[in-house]
Amino acid sequence: MVGLSREELAAEMAAIGAQPFRARQLWHWIYNRGARDFAAMTTLSKAFRSELAERYVVGRPETARALSSSDGTRKWLLRFADGQEVECVHIPEEDRGTLCVSSQVGCTLTCKFCHTGTQRLVRNLSAQEIVGQVMLARDALGEWPSPQDDRQLTNVVLMGMGEPLFNYDNVAKALKIVMDHEGLSLSRRKITLSTSGVVPMIERCGQELGVNLAISLHAVTDELRDTLVPLNKKYPIALLLEACRNYPGSSNARRITFEYVMLRGVNDSPAEARELVRLLEGIPAKVNLIPFNPWPGAPFERSTAAAIKLFSDIVNAAGYSSPVRTPRGEDIMAACGQLKSDSVRGHKSAPAGEAAAAPTA
Ligand code: SAH
Ligand code: SF4
Numbered sequence: 001m002v003g004l005s006r007e008e009l010a011a012e013m014a015a016i017g018a019q020p021f022r023a024r025q026l027w028h029w030i031y032n033r034g035a036r037d038f039a040a041m042t043t044l045s046k047a048f049r050s051e052l053a054e055r056y057v058v059g060r061p062e063t064a065r066a067l068s069s070s071d072g073t074r075k076w077l078l079r080f081a082d083g084q085e086v087e088c089v090h091i092p093e094e095d096r097g098t099l100c101v102s103s104q105v106g107c108t109l110t111c112k113f114c115h116t117g118t119q120r121l122v123r124n125l126s127a128q129e130i131v132g133q134v135m136l137a138r139d140a141l142g143e144w145p146s147p148q149d150d151r152q153l154t155n156v157v158l159m160g161m162g163e164p165l166f167n168y169d170n171v172a173k174a175l176k177i178v179m180d181h182e183g184l185s186l187s188r189r190k191i192t193l194s195t196s197g198v199v200p201m202i203e204r205c206g207q208e209l210g211v212n213l214a215i216s217l218h219a220v221t222d223e224l225r226d227t228l229v230p231l232n233k234k235y236p237i238a239l240l241l242e243a244c245r246n247y248p249g250s251s252n253a254r255r256i257t258f259e260y261v262m263l264r265g266v267n268d269s270p271a272e273a274r275e276l277v278r279l280l281e282g283i284p285a286k287v288n289l290i291p292f293n294p295w296p297g298a299p300f301e302r303s304t305a306a307a308i309k310l311f312s313d314i315v316n317a318a319g320y321s322s323p324v325r326t327p328r329g330e331d332i333m334a335a336c337g338q339l340k341s342d343s344v345r346g347h348k349s350a351p352a353g354e355a356a357a358a359p360t361a
Helices: 006-015 021-032 046-055 127-141 168-179 199-208 222-228 237-245 270-279 305-317 338-344
Strands: 062-068 074-079 085-092 097-100 155-158 191-195 212-216 256-262 285-291
Touching: 006 021, 074 127, 085 127, 085 338, 097 127, 127 168, 168 191, 168 199, 191 199, 191 256, 199 212, 199 237, 212 237, 256 305, 270 305, 285 305
Parallel strands: 097 155, 155 191, 191 212, 212 256, 256 285
Antiparallel strands: 062 074, 074 085, 085 097
16 A cells, blocks of 8 residues: 555545545555554544555565664665565764655666666666665654654755656656654655756756755866767767756755765866856755765775865855765765676675664664
């Protein structure tokens, strides 16, 4: 049942001759209480509960591996019914807890610095598989019923494996479930969708979902961006920034995030920082500087701390907030997609932290 829209759930109930309000009760049990067993749904009659159990399941993806970092970051390798795997990461911070969710198995795009882009097998995740990541994290964090405050899972970012705007319909369906007030109840303001620049889908994303937008920019000239983010050849920087200028609902209070991976000697000069500032003029923007997460065989190195600081100072001085993303979970393989590749290669020995990381629910 996980991943059915409200309308689909209502249609299922109608099809088995149940009253319409049953769909609402089920919704509450599944998404607010986190119930997985129909027997626990005590507001439903016994006969109805057993009828549901005969026909449906409230499922979760299988956890193939679970790792905990010494810094509190948790990473799950999830396996779906067809054996395909994706990663999902929870990053606790002082004032929030962010869940990084995947939208595809692998990615059809081949950004040069991204490990996910090296994986050949690609398919879209279903809405069920996307919502399933949030459900599983809630299980592991022990966050049922959905707490009103003091949550450990406050934010969701679509920054895991895959390009979410290449799987728009399923992502949209999943996010509507995640945002539903009577269920998981995460506000659209706490959800950020990151895209490498699928320009034709950006406006629709803002209009229909109203979530925060993050753009993987990574370069300030088309010449360099063509090589780092090959999708740039189709949708060059000027077109991408035009779509950002028109993004529905963006304002100084709700800025668009520009992600910029810091690659040593490639895109990290002061001149490029100044050009970035020039490009962003007129866009309510903030810049997220991401020190490159190395992976075996990667053709880049992380920028030096001094280069990152200088870059950040220039962007800051122009009035844009430009926090440097602190690398997290480095002891449990930080680069997105690494855990999955490791598993595909047949990794057997459990790295440090694994034993302690099994979901608690
Ligand atoms: N496909 C989408 C969302 C997933 S990638 C996108 O590209 O935006 C999420 C972010 O992680 C992107 O900004 C991506 O460029 C960045 N990223 C990928 N590999 C990285 C690495 N090895 N080190 C640092 N950032 C990386
Ligand atoms: Fe795909 Fe994003 Fe990785 Fe590029 S950075 S290959 S779009 S997941």
